[in-house]
Amino acid sequence: MLMDIESFSLVDYPGHIAATIFFGGCNFRCGYCQNPILVKVEEKSRTSPSDVIDFLKTRKGLLDGVCFTGGEPLMSPDLPPLVLAIKGLGYKIKLDTNGSQLEKLREIASNLDYIAIDIKADPEKYDRLTGCKNSWERVNQTIEWVKKSGIFYEFRTTVMPFWHTFEDLTKIRVLLGKETPWVLQQFRQPPQGVLDGKPYESYPDSWLKEAGQKLNCQVRGLH
Numbered sequence: 001m002l003m004d005i006e007s008f009s010l011v012d013y014p015g016h017i018a019a020t021i022f023f024g025g026c027n028f029r030c031g032y033c034q035n036p037i038l039v040k041v042e043e044k045s046r047t048s049p050s051d052v053i054d055f056l057k058t059r060k061g062l063l064d065g066v067c068f069t070g071g072e073p074l075m076s077p078d079l080p081p082l083v084l085a086i087k088g089l090g091y092k093i094k095l096d097t098n099g100s101q102l103e104k105l106r107e108i109a110s111n112l113d114y115i116a117i118d119i120k121a122d123p124e125k126y127d128r129l130t131g132c133k134n135s136w137e138r139v140n141q142t143i144e145w146v147k148k149s150g151i152f153y154e155f156r157t158t159v160m161p162f163w164h165t166f167e168d169l170t171k172i173r174v175l176l177g178k179e180t181p182w183v184l185q186q187f188r189q190p191p192q193g194v195l196d197g198k199p200y201e202s203y204p205d206s207w208l209k210e211a212g213q214k215l216n217c218q219v220r221g222l223h
């Protein structure tokens, strides 16, 4: 479900001034999810596809990109027509996805300029973290497809002690290959709490920075 639009962002689409469009609904149940409202979709939508298009028509020349995020945008039937319409307005399009919906991704891929895919954890922990059976197998298929797609992409992992040892991260680096773009994101417990209500801890910024250097990863979210 299309939920909301943030009219201006300098951080959601690297190198672009973007609007960010939020979709509700997700097939994963990551306990540390910072957008529980978008996963369970208990709120009413604050926008509609036609509102989004009308807004973007007024921002041509001021924004150069649109970021679709969630929740999991690929679960929404509103996504394909929106992607098409927004591409028609001349915007570049970035998609944030959990990587579990390859067929739906392929349907819209020709109109995407950038894909950011979450890699939640070491494959052995994947189903436990996502609450979803065979989740790694599905994400792994998407990873392999995206690498060959010719579309700009990044993989990214939100890192925290509860789910990630340095050995886990090293395993992911080996799986991805040494030069594959992979971003480590610092976890910050949001004031409103996370999906499972637990208080997750973060690694010190210095730990994450050093891990990034050792693993050839960009690091985001440091203070």
Ligand code: SF4
Pocket (backbone or CB within 6 Å): 026, 027, 028, 029, 030, 032, 033, 034, 035, 039, 070, 071, 072, 098
């Ligand atoms: S973190 Fe992402 S994939 Fe996981 S439940 Fe939240 S929206 Fe879904």
